[in-house]
Amino acid sequence: MVAVSNDAPRMTQSDMFSWHMEQNPILRSTVVVVVLLDASPDWDRFLATVERAAQVLPAMRRKLVPDRGLAPARWVDDADFDLNWHVRRLDAPHPKNLDGVLEVARTAAMTAFDPARPMWEYTLLDGLEEDAAAAVVMKFHHSLTDGVGGVRIAAEIMDFERGGTEREPIASSDQIAPAPTLRDTVGWYASSGVTVVRQSVSSAARLGARMVVRPLRALRDVAGTAVSVARIVEPVTSTASPVMTERSTRRHLATLDVPVDALAAAGEAGGGTLNDAFLAGIVLGMRDYHRRHDAQIDHLRVTMPMNLRHEDDPLGGNRITLVRIRIPCDLDEPKKLIDRIHDIVMKWRLEPAVPLADPIAGALNVLPAAAVGAMLEHVDFLASDVPGSPVPLYLAGAKITRQYAFGPTIGAAFNVTLLSYVGDCCMGIDVDDAAVPDLDVLVESLATGFREVCET
Known part of the structure; x- marks a missing residue:
């Protein structure tokens, strides 16, 4: 989030992009996380822990208020913030197992947020009889945080011991984020204009100096960046898959587990990483x-988030950029496929336009939602790898046995999000029903693919 003249936070252009594109409901950026527990958590402790997290991350107590014109929306303190509305406890529905939990989670994923409230909800499901004793379904909008930031936020509500974790007290603050005024909006336009001019002058000066020293290289770099930006925003007019072609707002969820060591070893054997083995x-x-x-x-297109977050970045907001990668599908030998994917992904990570996520998002935010949809709705799948905790965690006295993140499809046929936990890669699979009407078949096929990779 970016501070303005009165210290009230605005959405970054990247966050605004994820919000703006929801004019098309197929592109909603709702994230759902399912946490399975070995016991029912202490309700009072759970409430106190979440309340503390809401103090650590002020965005959890703020709602979005649109501003005038092209100015990004503002995070404004919700004067009616009610923790008990955001955190709920229910009896687990039938069947009292993971399938019942996923049914609650998919309903949450398909339900739009109330714009008059902060965009997150936690629901405790008590009384499971199979797969776990209880579960927590956590729902939040992607503009609140990205996957890596979400893991850091989780550290504020999860413990390393069943008895709890000692935490530093939160310093009280009287600072509030007020509603936007016309003066603030005008100030944003003025400061943005000054920033653009300053950056343009600075860039022109640097380019001028480089033109004197190495003119050909300077021109190649400028041209290379322009081509790179074009590659990132290039519209895709049809799916590469001849099967997964339709799109809708209907969703179903599934899970798949693969050992971390096996997937990491497969990546190393193929000359790549765990993420390369995941894509393979x-x-x-x-x-x-x-x-x-x-x-x-012959090939498929995948949307893949690339992490731009630094250690000193604030917990809230997105620090990612989405890139659409064309992956050849003509290889059936896992090691060769991993090696090829590694080369492709590394080239994308070095694209000059990748660090320009926020300026690119700012340009896209002035386009109609239909134009943004053209960029995303014909992508075949979305894949995201989020490193989780390598040690067991606890939630208000209950041990976490599994946790699954279900990222939004944002126009793709399905999303597979890998969240590592202890020794397992816990994969949450979020499927668009129109694109994949046979979820069980898809899960069987994915299990076959990961079995082939891990047996290399």
Whole structure:
């Protein structure tokens, strides 16, 4: 979030992008996390812990108020903030197992947020009889935080011991985020204009100096950046998959577990990383899924978040950029596929336009939602890898046995989000029903793909 003249926070352009594109409901950026527990957590402790987290992250107590014109929306303190509205306790629905929990989670994923309140909800489901004793369904809008930031926020409500974790007291603050005024809006336009001019003059000066010393290289760099930006924003007019072509607002969720050590070893054996092995498992699963539908695929397009977050960045907001990568699907040998994916992903990480996420988002925010949809709705799948805790965690006295993150599809046929926890890669699979009407078949195919990768 960016501070303005009166210290009230505004959305960054990247956060505004995830909010603006929701004019098309297929592109909603709702994130749902399911946490499975070995016991029912202490309710009073749970409430106190979440209340503390809301003090650590002020955005949890703030709602979004649109501003005038092109100015980004403002985070404004909710004078009617009610913790008990955001945190709820219910009896687990039938069937009292993971399937019942996922049904609650998918309903949460499909339900729009109340714009008059902060965009997050926690629901404790008590009385499970299979898979866990209790579960917490956590729902939040992507503009509140990204995956890596979410893991840091989780550290504020989760403990390393069943008895709890000693935490530093929160310093009280009288500072509030007021509603926007016309003066604030005018101030934002003025400061933005000054910033653009200052950056333009600075860039022109640097470019001028480089033109004197190395003119050809300077021109190549400018041209390279322009081409890189074009690659990131280039519209995609059709899906690469001949099967997963339709889109809707209907969702279903599923899970898949793979050992961390096995996936990391496969990545290393193929000359890549765990993330490269993760993508290879999905690609091999897609080959199997399309074979079951008597279809062939030459390549697929994947949207992949790239982390731009630094250690000293605030917890809230997004520090990612979304890139759409074309991955060939003609290899069936896992090691070769991992090696190829590693090369492709590394080239994208070095793209000159990747660090320019916020300026690019600012340009996209002036486009109609239909134009943004053209960029995203024809992507075949979305994949995200979020490093979690390597040690067991507890929530208000209950041990966390599994945790799954279900990222938004934002126009893709499905999203697979890998959240590592202790020794497992816990994968949450969020599927658009129109694109993938046979979820069980998709999960079987993905399991086949990861089995092939891990057995290399």
